[in-house]
Amino acid sequence: MARKKLRSKRAFFAAPARNVEDVVGAGLCTGCGLCESIVGPAISMGINIEGNMRPLVRDEVLAEQNEQIIAVCPGVSVQGPGRPQGVTLHPVWGPMREIHRSWASDPIVRHKGAAGGTLTALGRYLLTSARVHAVLHVRADDRKPWLTTSTISRTPDEVLRGAQSRYGPSSPLVNVHRLLDDGKRFAVIGKPCDISAVRALGRIDPRVEQMIPYMLSNFCGGVHSEHIAKAVMRHHRVDELDVALYRYRGEGWPGPLRVQTRDGAVYDLPYANAYRMGKFGYEFPFRCKICPDGVGEVADIAVPDGWNLRNGKPVYAEAPGTNVAVVRTPAGEELLHGAIDARCLEVAPVSVQEIEQMHPNHHRKAAASVALLALRLMGQRTLRVVGYRTIDGLKRAGVRGILQQFVGTVRRVLTRENREHLI
Template sequence: MARPRTVHDVAAHKLCTGCGVCAYLAPDEIRMVDVLDHGRRPLPVLPIQPSRSTHTPGTSGAASALRCCPGVRLEHETSTPAPGEIAELRAGWGPVRAIWEGYAADERIRFAGSSGGVATALAAYCLEQAGMAGVLHIGARSDVPYLNETRFSRTREELLAAAGSRYAPASPCDRLDLVESAEVPCVFIGKPCDVAAVRMARQVKPELDARVGLTIAVFCAGTPSTRGTLEMLRQLGTPDPQQVASVHYRGNGWPGRARARLVDDPPGQERTLSYEQSWGDILQKHRQWRCYLCADHTGEFADVAVGDPWYRPTGDDPGRSLVLARTERGVRLVEAAIAAGALVLEPMPARILPASQPNLLSARGAVWGRLVTLRAAGLMTPRLKHLPMAGMWWRALSARQKFQSTVGTLRRIRRKRLRVRAELIPYGERSAPSDEQRSPVS
């Protein structure tokens, strides 16, 4: 089975998550770009100036960054529940110490958020009452609003401006230097793979570890490529993306509608699609390949994870969030935010988590079948340690689902051209692929 030598190999083999941690670790060697059909990907910066890169002397930053790459490695220290964890949830959902359901006390944040606005409200509490310096997260680019950029927010209003899910490629870890250089600890908000990358980076960068005050993960079903957003915009009646003034994927109610506004549209006018149309019919079909191999959709490496309580019927509800505290730090800060009136949450029993995300155990089992098939075919796969999957493949999947996870993967090898190196050309800079980009992966 092929093994990556650098993060560029990870991207070429279509295992990159797009988190951007490699660009943080080797800023003079790696830049993150948007690739239309793949997502955010690392490309070399030339000429290389290793004086600022934080890799081991004698090795390239692209090789050294592998040790923090969630595309090729996700590991818990153990799969055994620690004291204080909810033991019955450990195998399928990772460490969970407490579960709540509720919403942001600030009605503006609750309304703008994708569910109950808890991630934004908790981050605002950390800024205003817990003495933290800023929040590293993502938001829409001001010049190209259907693309994302990394932001470092210092106020509630800055956080509110970026509230709501962004179902498009993002690399929040590429600016972890802003956290590292802060005078006091900061908050990080990202997808589960982003938070896992932060955790690994903290293990090799003590100065970063000292400045991460809280990590918040948002539940994730996969990252669609920019091609997905462009298709969504087309179906919204906006065929020319250069005329787009704003794009929102959810929010303004739960789950909310996808919304786009053109530069010439009258104030208040928006073109909309339902969540079922935007995510279900369009965006989820454009997810990057690594998301099909993901065993952590609920932020197992975070202090706090936030998602949707899908066991509830949706409609005109302003939104509620499911909140998991995974560490003692997470429990402490959520409880403090409740006591301060920033969050309106009520404790929930363990059964609410699988009821809220009913498909994730079978999805985790299906990953095991895909990994076994890919390894048998000699293709590169991520190393997932202490994230149990095999038992779920046997117990949670029907015979048909087992068949799809194995034989279906063989078909995907051909359909998704997994034996061919990914063509990584920055969006807007199309050119003929090089010989290397045409060649099979090895």
């Protein structure tokens, strides 16, 4: 009965989101922080009761500001690269001008990074070559090291201090307008949804094209909540007030999940235990499960782990770190080869088949359009998605993948509704 009442209160096709409250309420917020960047103190990002980074509206948002937010929010719409000419297109991996295994030439950078240190090496090179004056990225929070904060690096050493994967919630884009107002060129390193938001901002703010010449991303399988980090601390029987370091990955490849207390005690979990066995209830936000782009199709370069393979499957044993550099744009191509020529980056051959074996979970994005259709049919707010070659993706997903995505989305919506009803 409760479910029927919920359905009767909304139209068959839900109206588009009108503001950030609508986006958050529909489970579509990515937590990127661009809304705070646009309006300043009227909106602030913080951890909500579910342990996710979400905006809190503290004051009136002017109509013009709200219009800008809706225009750029990756919880409202995302625009893919479409079909750029002269570029190899893959139904899952998107445009691929070049693909390489890659790693930082500097062994310290390579070891400290979560994989081969490729993004760190590129960020450092951008500053040493004076291509940009700053790099916008994230690093561990000083006060609560299991959380992640937006940071602006202006020196190569500052970039290195922010290295290593941050799997938890973050809002890297809260500082975008601060840097745009400074009037100096900068690069952005973020998740695919973060890069999508900055590209959307570029369609309404001409400063973006002039001042953000490089946008780099990882491959993103989803962002878990703060509750997972706290579950890890409870597992080790460590009080969060005693935590001096919480490193999701790094200092090796893949590197352990490390908790270190203020008295120097160290607690490690191997990567496979922490992220592949579901030991801590690793759960993604709803928006991550319907994401049309976890592989950074609109970045200049997308950089996932370059896992070693055994019998066609990834091996998570410790080894010298490598990434895969997927070059998407002419700007990315110029940057990659500049870093190679400057001996900041090493590369080796890799095949598309190997990338598919390294990252099998990303194949589900081929049927992302089915999840969006399911939301519409259930009267839920959903994303407007263009430029992701829907037909190609559906052909790749096949009937089984399409059905799995549809049924899975329906179940998630019903589960979410039941939970909200109980609350």
